[in-house]
Amino acid sequence: METVTESSSKSWTRSREMLERARRSLVGGVSSPFRAKVPVPLYIEGGHGSRIVDADGNSYIDYALAWGPLILGHSHPALSSAVAARARGSHTFGAQHEDEFIVAEYIQNAVPCAERVAFTSSGTEAIQLALRLARAASGKNRIMKFEGHYHGWADSVLISYHPTAAQVGPHDAPTPVLTSRGQVPNSIDNVVVSVWNSLSALETAFQRYSGEIAAVIMEPVLCNSGCLLPLPGYLEKVREITKAHGALLIFDEVITGFRLSPGGAQQFYGVKPDIATLGKAIAGGAALSAVAGSKEIMEMIMTGQVSFGGTFNGNPLAMAAARVTLNEITVKGSEPLARVNRLGQQLMNAFRESARKHSVPLTVCGFGAAFAIHFTEHEELLEYRDTLADDRDQLQRFLYHMLESGIYTLPDGRFYLSTAHTEDDIAETSAVIDRIFGRQDFRKPHV
Ligand SMILES: Cc1ncc(COP(=O)(O)O)c(C=O)c1O
Incomplete structure (x- = not known):
């Protein structure tokens, strides 16, 4: 265990x-430094449905879902067999194949701004293409x-990601x-x-x-800083303001896409950006991302005005996984995701x-299929700055107790749910939460 020193009922000997x-x-020892931040960097043997099993044979209810992609849970039968069947017919072609346009059509039918689609392999890459297009x-x-x-x-966007209170600068002119x-x-x-969820900050910027902004990019729900929701009317107003200033609007839907609703945040809130980036859930666990946007903007790629490429773009294994995932999440209607969001809201309420x-x-923010907990006295969290007062040591203690009790989570207090999670999972997790919160060290000190 890296950050908490307590005796544990689990030894995690093999993982250590x-x-x-x-x-x-x-x-x-890890493939992404973010993964070293969990209380115990576990080695995973496998997973089934909503559960994962570590190298020591411990089973957990999984609310990390590989940081989001596993919207159908682990080893979904149709997804596993589609990928296996595809692999038997060669892993990759570097040329066209049917799944590419089937998946592009699924996206076109589900995501409002998707007149045309381009495939990339990671969210980071999709963002670079979106910015270049903008x-x-x-x-x-x-x-x-x-x-x-x-x-x-x-480099171009890893700016003011999680600045400290000392770094942020004035509210109406944040320091990059x-x-x-x-x-x-x-x-x-x-x-x-700029500061999100503040129209005055946006207008000031x-x-x-004036006249210099190519595009405004945002997570339409701020999932990477505690799943904060946009204020009612905020996204609509941003749409209006960007249009008025001749700037494009990019929704980074790498998390909200195929999770908040089949068509993402833009469908849920009824606000259409010019460009959207999609990732994580799109292929249910395979490495795939996409950029979607208006025909006029996206076709700058075809005319050669905007250059872009990628050896693994549209690779058959990822596309096979995406075809199954989007068939479940978009073609079968809104009910599968509506159920995931309902279950998530039950857990938020628990x-x-x-x-x-x-x-x-404690304050709980989010939309169900993704949400986050904040140990804080602030009851309303609107912007990143509001989360700076969170008690992160308390969060680490809590997550450690959860892990010990068979609940696997992300280190930042975010929870993801999949179509594989059940009412029983929620009941079991709720009982664990109640038991941990009942411990003396979690209660508010009496003054
Ligand atoms: C909103 C958002 N955009 C982009 C990315 C980058 O995606 P990737 O890690 O696939 O490069 C992430 C990753 O967590 C993300 O949450």
Whole structure:
């Protein structure tokens, strides 16, 4: 265990041994530094439905879902056999095949802004293509992004991702903050940072950079900083303001796509962006992402005005997985995701009820299929800055107790649900939450 020192009923001996060995060859022993932040970086043997099993044979209800992609749960039978069948007929072609346009048609039918689709392999890549298209289509350079929003790890957008309270700067003119050493320093010259969910902050930024903004990019639900929802009318107003200033609107739907509703946040809130990026759930666990947008913008790729490529674009294994996933999530109507969101909301309510019962200061934000818990006295969280007061040590303690009790989660307090989760999973998890919140160390100290 890396961050919490307590005795545990689980030893995780095999996972610890494997991590130790991995650290001698693989940097940090993990394939993404985010994964080292979990209380115990477990080695996973496999998964079935809503459950995963670690190398020590422990079984957990999985609310991490591989950081989001597993919208159908683990080893969904149709998805597994489609990928296996595809692999038997060669892994990749670097040429056209039927699944590409079937999947593109599924996306076109489900996602309102998707007149045309282009495939990439990761969310980070999709964002780069979206930004290039936006700059090409608008003839402008600056991109407006918001504090706390994550759009992948490329230099151009890894800015003001999780700045500290000391770094953020004034509310109406936030300081752009580079996130990583080695990032091209002048990336910030091309970006304007604003505060999300604040129309006055947006207007101020547009006035300051009048005529210079190529596009505004945002997570339409701020999933990477605690699943904060847009205020009623906010997205509509952003749409109006961007149009008025001749800027494009990009929704980064890497998380909300095929999760909040079959057509993502744009369908759910009825606000159509010019371009959307899609990823994670799109292929139920295979590496696939996509950019969707108006015909006029997307066809800049075909005319050669916008250059883009990728060896693995539209690769058959990912497309086979996407075909099954989108068939379940979009073609079969809205009910599968509506059920996932209902179950998630039940769990959100279970958190709230237990917190109330045991006087634990807790705020739960999100939409069900994705939500996050915040140990905080703030009852309303509207923007990234509001989350800076969260008690993160308390969160780590809580997640550690959850892991010990057979509940696997992400380190930032985010929970994902899949079509494989059941009422029984929710009941079992709710009982664990209630037991943990009943511990003395979770209650609000009496003053
Ligand atoms: C909203 C959002 N955009 C983009 C990305 C980057 O996607 P990837 O990790 O596939 O590069 C992520 C990843 O978590 C994300 O949550």
